[in-house]
Amino acid sequence: MSAQPPRQAGGAQVLARAALALYPPTWRARYGDEVRALLQDSGAGARAAASLAWHAVPAWACPPRHLYDRPGRMRASLAAVGMAWALLAGLAAVFVQLAQAQGQVQDLTLAQHRVIQWSYWAFDSCLIVSVLAVAVGGLPLWLTMLRRARRRGEVASLLAPAVVPVAYLMVTAAVVALVRRPGHPVVPWQASSVVDLANGGVGPRWFLTLVVLGFAAALVSAAGPGLALRGLRLHGPAVVRAARAAFLAAVTMGLAGVTSMVAAVGLYLWAPAYAGYHVAWPLAVYLPAVLLASAVAVVSAARGIRASSPPAVA
Amino acid sequence: MKDGLNRWADPPLLVLASLAEEPKHGYAITQDVADTMGVRLSAGTLYAVISRLESRGLIEPLELDDRRRPYRLTAAGARELAEQSERMRQVASVAQQRLRVNYGWAGA
Numbered sequence: 001m002s003a004q005p006p007r008q009a010g011g012a013q014v015l016a017r018a019a020l021a022l023y024p025p026t027w028r029a030r031y032g033d034e035v036r037a038l039l040q041d042s043g044a045g046a047r048a049a050a051s052l053a054w055h056a057v058p059a060w061a062c063p064p065r066h067l068y069d070r071p072g073r074m075r076a077s078l079a080a081v082g083m084a085w086a087l088l089a090g091l092a093a094v095f096v097q098l099a100q101a102q103g104q105v106q107d108l109t110l111a112q113h114r115v116i117q118w119s120y121w122a123f124d125s126c127l128i129v130s131v132l133a134v135a136v137g138g139l140p141l142w143l144t145m146l147r148r149a150r151r152r153g154e155v156a157s158l159l160a161p162a163v164v165p166v167a168y169l170m171v172t173a174a175v176v177a178l179v180r181r182p183g184h185p186v187v188p189w190q191a192s193s194v195v196d197l198a199n200g201g202v203g204p205r206w207f208l209t210l211v212v213l214g215f216a217a218a219l220v221s222a223a224g225p226g227l228a229l230r231g232l233r234l235h236g237p238a239v240v241r242a243a244r245a246a247f248l249a250a251v252t253m254g255l256a257g258v259t260s261m262v263a264a265v266g267l268y269l270w271a272p273a274y275a276g277y278h279v280a281w282p283l284a285v286y287l288p289a290v291l292l293a294s295a296v297a298v299v300s301a302a303r304g305i306r307a308s309s310p311p312a313v314a
Numbered sequence: 315m316k317d318g319l320n321r322w323a324d325p326p327l328l329v330l331a332s333l334a335e336e337p338k339h340g341y342a343i344t345q346d347v348a349d350t351m352g353v354r355l356s357a358g359t360l361y362a363v364i365s366r367l368e369s370r371g372l373i374e375p376l377e378l379d380d381r382r383r384p385y386r387l388t389a390a391g392a393r394e395l396a397e398q399s400e401r402m403r404q405v406a407s408v409a410q411q412r413l414r415v416n417y418g419w420a421g422a
Binding site: 016019027030031033034035036037038039041042044047048050051052053054055056058059064065066067 | 339340341344356357358359360361362364365366368369378380381382383
């Protein structure tokens with residue numbers, strides 16, 4: 001084997017070592033020490049840093065088979081799908097509130113347009129299937145996580161993130177109850193001049209605040225189980241079933257998102273009697289958000305379901 | 315045919331050819347490839363190739379030697395290298411013959 005080479009040092013070495021952090025954990029665990037030794041031996045420069053950073057992309061996209069951690073991939077996929085699904089569910093709730101739930105307004109507008117109605121039905125169907133898939137696939141996994149956490153004495157930390165959505169729902173329910181109470185004005189923020197965006201009488205600013213807080217609560221409630229799943233390092237049939245259910249949930253939720261986009265654009269085009277639907281900026285936020293979250297959900301779920309299938313025998 | 319014009323400098327082949335001499339660790343491979351084949355392999359390229367070759371069973375890792383892990387060619391790796399070398403030799407032979415006949419090329 002070769003003789004020991006001369007050592008060099010420099011800021012570029014630090015950069016090259018930092019580029020190593022871009023690799024998947026399994027890759028770093030297997031090759032990290034060797035690469036650091038190579039960088040030390042060769043006096044790594046900016047070229048090494050750029051090269052390492054560039055090759056980190058295929059290391060994530062197509063991990064070498066001998067480093068392919070199937071349970072780890074499924075856990076990561078479930079965590080990512082959970083976050084994206086929560087975001088899509090939040091967007092769906094906003095859509096329902098601003099479009100489908102506006103029954104009285106729709107009677108006065110052209111929301112009965114055939115395209116919009118079909119989109120509503122497709123949206124409802126996809127949403128129901130998606131929620132059922134989450135329930136059927138997620139419940140066994142949740143119970144397994146709970147059992148594992150109980151054995152490790154970590155039940156409190158597993159359940160802690162649930163406090164956030166519960167608190168949010170309680171605050172929202174309290175606000176809506178106050179606003180709906182007879183009499184006028186009931187609460188200081190219920191200005192009579194604002195448009196009834198939320199169908200419950202909350203003004204647009206409060207509605208927007210509740211929506212933003214709702215998204216934050218949804219993401220926290222999804223991130224908690226995702227992190228716990230990684231920490232508990234679960235594997236086995238419950239994880240496989242959950243990964244398969246997550247694929248169905250992600251695809252149907254993505255379809256629900258797409259049908260809601262069709263309905264939202266339809267309302268923008270064909271609801272001339274109601275000015276609220278002709279504001280362009282909500283669409284400019286809603287459409288890209290739905291597309292991005294759907295793409296993340298479906299791609300992550302596809303990677304999870306790929307990992308859930310047993311490897312082909314060579 | 316998936317070969318590109320620079321197939322001769324395909325990093326996996328260079329690494330296989332280097333390891334055909336003896337087991338080497340990462341830095342020794344880059345030095346050998348640079349000295350004998352005139353190609354400088356960067357750290358990212360080298361370890362992308364090593365992980366791919368290891369995954370395909372063409373090379374195998376040996377025991378760590380002070381954080382430096384040597385690799386050696388497997389029997390499958392030797393067969394692959396032999397096949398690729400033979401194809402390259404045939405191409406080189408045909409190309410040189412035609413260059414001599416049609417372009418008066420006298421050889422390097």
